[in-house]
Amino acid sequence: MTATVDGNAAIDRLRMQNAAVPEAGATLTIADIAERTGVTAHTLRYYERIGLLDVERDGAGHRVYGPAEYRRVVFLNRMRMTGMPIRELQRYVALVREGEQTMPERLALMLAHREAVRRQLAELTFALETIDFKITAYGGDCPV
Amino acid sequence: MTATVDGNAAIDRLRMQNAAVPEAGATLTIADIAERTGVTAHTLRYYERIGLLDVERDGAGHRVYGPAEYRRVVFLNRMRMTGMPIRELQRYVALVREGEQTMPERLALMLAHREAVRRQLAELTFALETIDFKITAYGGDCPV
DNA sequence: GTTTGCGTTAGAGCGCGCTCGAAGGCCTAC
DNA sequence: GTAGGCCTTCGAGCGCGCTCTAACGCAAAC
Numbered sequence: 001m002t003a004t005v006d007g008n009a010a011i012d013r014l015r016m017q018n019a020a021v022p023e024a025g026a027t028l029t030i031a032d033i034a035e036r037t038g039v040t041a042h043t044l045r046y047y048e049r050i051g052l053l054d055v056e057r058d059g060a061g062h063r064v065y066g067p068a069e070y071r072r073v074v075f076l077n078r079m080r081m082t083g084m085p086i087r088e089l090q091r092y093v094a095l096v097r098e099g100e101q102t103m104p105e106r107l108a109l110m111l112a113h114r115e116a117v118r119r120q121l122a123e124l125t126f127a128l129e130t131i132d133f134k135i136t137a138y139g140g141d142c143p144v
Numbered sequence: 145m146t147a148t149v150d151g152n153a154a155i156d157r158l159r160m161q162n163a164a165v166p167e168a169g170a171t172l173t174i175a176d177i178a179e180r181t182g183v184t185a186h187t188l189r190y191y192e193r194i195g196l197l198d199v200e201r202d203g204a205g206h207r208v209y210g211p212a213e214y215r216r217v218v219f220l221n222r223m224r225m226t227g228m229p230i231r232e233l234q235r236y237v238a239l240v241r242e243g244e245q246t247m248p249e250r251l252a253l254m255l256a257h258r259e260a261v262r263r264q265l266a267e268l269t270f271a272l273e274t275i276d277f278k279i280t281a282y283g284g285d286c287p288v
Numbered sequence: 289g290t291t292t293g294c295g296t297t298a299g300a301g302c303g304c305g306c307t308c309g310a311a312g313g314c315c316t317a318c
Numbered sequence: 319g320t321a322g323g324c325c326t327t328c329g330a331g332c333g334c335g336c337t338c339t340a341a342c343g344c345a346a347a348c
Contacts, residue, residue, distance in 0.1 A: 173324085174324090174325080175324075175325090185324095185325090189326090201326095204326090205325080205326060205327095206324085206326075207325085207326090
C-alpha cells in the first residue's frame with residue numbers, strides 16, 4: 001500500500017481498490033486479492049468461513065477469485081469501514097443469495113445504514129468541537 | 145435519556161451533558177453522574193479502576209462526584225465517541241496529574257487526535273459515496 | 289530429490305471495552 | 319427489627335472482529 005500526501009491509510013486503500021479492479025475474466029489468487037484490496041488473506045478466509053464470500057477452488061484446492069468476488073470484498077471492506085456490523089453484512093449477503101426479489105429489503109438495509117453513517121458524521125462533527133475547544137483552552141489554562 | 149426529533153441517541157447524550165452541568169460545590173452520587181452523562185455506573189467504576197477518574201469517598205465509602213469529576217467524565221465520553229483508545233486517555237490523564245508542565249504534550253496529543261478525527265470524517269464521507277452508489281443502483285440492477 | 293514458497297484446514301487465542309455476578313455493607317421506611 | 323434499595327469490592331465473562339498457530343499439501347526452482 002503506497003502512501004500519499006495526506007498519509008491517510010484508509011483513504012489510500014480506497015483509492016487503491018478503485019485503481020486495482022480486475023478486468024473481466026481475470027482469475028486472482030488470495031494473495032492477489034489481499035494485495036489489491038488491503039484485506040489480509042487471513043481475513044478473506046475468515047469472511048468466507050462466516051458466509052460473506054463464496055469462492056471457487058482450482059484443481060489444487062486453492063481459492064480462485066474473479067472480478068465479482070473482488071467487488072464483493074471491496075464492498076464488504078467499505079461497509080466495515082463505516083461501522084456496519086458483521087451480522088448485518090451476513091444478512092445482506094444472505095439476501096443477495098436469495099435473488100432479485102429481495103432487492104427492496106436490501107435497499108431498505110442500505111438506506112438505514114446511510115442514516116447510521118450520517119448520524120456518525122454528525123456525532124464526530126459535534127465531538128470535534130470539544131477537541132477544538134480543548135486545543136483553544138491550551139492557549140490559556142485547561143481544566144480536567 | 146429523552147429522545148429528540150432526529151432520534152440520534154449519541155447527540156441526545158451530548159446535549160444532555162451540556163444541559164446537566166452541576167453547579168459549583170454540588171456533590172453527586174454515582175447514580176446522578178450516570179443519569180446526567182449517560183455513562184453507566186458500571187463503566188464509571190471501571191474508568192476509575194483503570195485510572196481515568198479519581199473520586200473521593202464519603203463516610204459510608206460511597207463515591208462523591210463534584211463538577212470537576214463531571215467534566216472529566218464528559219470529556220472522556222467525548223474522546224471515546226471519537227474513537228480515542230482507552231490507553232491514550234490513560235496517558236492523557238496521567239499527564240494531567242503530572243501538572244502544568246505537561247501542557248505542551250497534552251496539546252500535542254489533542255492536535256494529533258483532531259487529525260485522526262478529521263481523517264475519520266474523510267473516510268466516512270468517502271465510503272458514504274459507495275452507499276449512495278449502491279442505493280442508486282437499486283433503481284436499476286445491483287451487482288454483488 | 290529436496291528446498292522454497294504459497295496454499296489449505298480446523299481451531300485456539302487475543303485485544304478491546306465494557307458488562308455482569310456474587311457477596312456483602314449502610315441507611316431509610318415501615 | 320427487618321426489608322428494600324443503593325452502594326461497595328473483586329473478579330470473571332462476553333461480544334466483536336479479527337489474528338495467528340499447527341500441521342499439512344502441492345508444485346515449481348535448483
